Amino acid sequence: MSKANSIDIQPRDFVNGDVLIPGSKSYTNRAIAIAALAEGQTVIEHALVSEDTEFIAKGMESFGNVHIDIDAEKERMLVNRKPAAPIAPKQPIFFGNAGTPIRFAITMASLANGVSELTGNERMQHRPCQDLIDALVQLGVKAHVIRGTGCPPIQVEGPSLRGGKAKIRGSVSSQYTSSILISAPYAERDVELEITDDLTSKPYVDMTVGIMKDFGVEVERDGYRRFKVRAGQRYRSGTYRVEPDASNMSYFLAAAAITRGRVCIPGINTSSLQGDVKFIDLLEQMGCCVEKETDYIAVSGKQMRGIDADMNRMPDIVPTLAVMAAFAEGRTHIYNIGNLRIKECDRIAAVENELRKMGIDTESTEDTLTVYGGKPTGAVIDTYDDHRIAMAFAIAGLKTPGVVINNPSCTAKSFPTFWEILNGLS
Structure with a gap:
């Protein structure tokens, strides 16, 4: 560079x-987030090492129960999750202008003990997240937009992902749907999402559902209108190669x-x-x-x-x-x-x-x-x-x-x- x-x-x-x-940025981001939930060691091969993927890696590490070794030369990441519960960090988690990482992390923060604050640079503070927050509140999550703008910084208190049914708009960003799906297996009850309008960027949700299956979690779906993830499923650690x-x-x-x-x-x-x-x-x-x-x-x-x-x-x-x-x-x-x-x-x-x-x-x-x-x-x-x-x-x-x-x-x-x-x- x-x-x-x-x-x-x-x-x-x-x-x-x-x-x-x-390697694919989208797949690398998803693999890091899922591996951070899978107990044990996950090897991500042909991983993309970039600013965005480093932001999500640092974000996952901030919860205290995950350590990630990154080898840029070998395009490899080793994600080690301890059996301990995640704990909200005392300092805000900074994501720069990395939209996918912060949106994935917002839902994951609802699994951590304590209050997490997630933020980014000036541009990130003008990128919307309100639809994601509204859906999470329906699932029992204690989350709100700190400045009332619909954009970061966001505060999330956990553990509070109870599960249940939620309606969510999909026309602004598919990342909201992917965010909830990735963390859904760790909710107290089954999670059911209903998309209330036309989901944008549909292939990115297909990628999320596909990689969740690769790691051992099934998503039931009715096209792009309804998704259901049964509680109690767990991601399996192992080796994952990014295309x-x-x-x-x-x-x-x-x-x-x-x-x-x-x-x-x-x-x-x-x-x-x-x-x-x-x-x-x-x-x-x-x-x-x-x-x-x-x-x-x-x-x-x-x-x-x-x-x-x-x-x-x-x-x-x-x-x-x-x-x-x-x-x-x-x-x-x-x-x-x-x-x-x-x-x-x-x-x-x-x-x-x-x-x-x-x-x-x-x-x-x-x-x-x-x-x-x-x-x-x-x-x-x-x-x-x-x-x-x-x-x-x-x-x-x-x-x-x-x-x-x-x-x-x-x-x-x-x-x-x-x-x-x-x-x-x-």
Whole structure:
């Protein structure tokens, strides 16, 4: 990872080769949280070591009964949980701008003895959690938003996860549902969740249910409307291997698309529960050649055309798709993405601002972004301290001379080795 204040991206004639992608951030976060509840030692292999995963690891350790050894070089984490009960720490637990970790930890704090305070940086203190708190209160949890804003800091008193039935909105964030599901086996009674509207980012809940099963806990479900976790189930410790991160894979597949090269990603296939693996379907619609094999995915770039894309199931890919659309013929309309306005930054506004700097026409509404393809020009790109903005626009620089990325170190949140891998492309 670069420590420079900015990076000049060097264009390539085309990008070819195999790219090894680190482990999935979403799966690593879930594996750490579940392993912190599984008595004994859990080995997490091919784990992503990044700011976000380190935040959740430190958060789990703060309850006193878990110790986590992290070996970044070997991409391995050893999670050791003692049989002792978790105890609320005396100091607030700080999560930076790590949305998934703090939301998972809010429910887990209801299992600890004492009062926990969970907080983050300034941006985190504007990211909503109220729907999660409202659902937890229905399950007996003593929790509240300290400043009454619906956002962190949050105070949780435990042990107080009684269980029962709760209704929860799913349209703001799927992380609320995943948070409750992960801790639900340790409630006093069965936990039943009813989603009262259309659940956003559905694949992330599928990932949660899938990894819970891998660790020995069953979730009963009726599609995306109702979920039930029977009390008394326990996670089993053991060894868990994390698959490559489909969100981070997207940048290098996009590099192939934009430069009309070929990039192969080993170790992942279309059976992955990661919603972002469906990005390859969008590439195919745009005109690229896609290879879908059991042990790799590969993309060869062709002249791209604009498409219409409902991105509710893979919102993290929107900046990547928008940058690709700038090089495509015609119009690309990206819709059902309103929750991007409450991510690390307002990603719709950020993408629109930076594309306009590059001479690309765009339009947006509260939950849509339309990009009119053209010939992007070089620009200094502001990243809004958002890793996905930095990485998506870096790919534009592989085709367009004069692209400079400000604050490149923000990629440490999810992909610390991004610049090293990018620089190694041939």
